[in-house]
Amino acid sequence: MVTAKRLLDWEGWGMAQEGVDTAALHAYVLLQPDTAGRVRTALPVLGSPAGLAADAAVCAQLLQTVARGDNLVLEGPLRNWAGELRRR
Secondary structure (H helix, E strand, C coil), rough: CCCCCCCCCCCCCCCCCHHHHHHHHHHHHCHHHHHHHHHHCHHHHCCHHHHHHHHCCCCCCHHHHCCCCCCHHHHHHHHHHHHHHCCC
16 A cells, blocks of 8 residues: 655745755754654655755755844754755
8 A cells, every 4th residue: 555645835835946845844853863864754855856955945044043043952953964965
């Protein structure tokens, strides 16, 4: 039996590039590495070229929020993620 996995986000439906919502979900669970890994495994768009672009965009946007004083708890994981993205 095959089950389809879908992620729907009506907030900005049709406005962002492919993988942005999935990359955002991944970013917000970086403090739980096991969950972050499961997100990446379950949602394969993150392994695609579009997913890499989405990862980079979301990571940059969230690092900007850190610079403004928001999402400070994510700063370390986001910087690590940015380093990984630069090495790809």
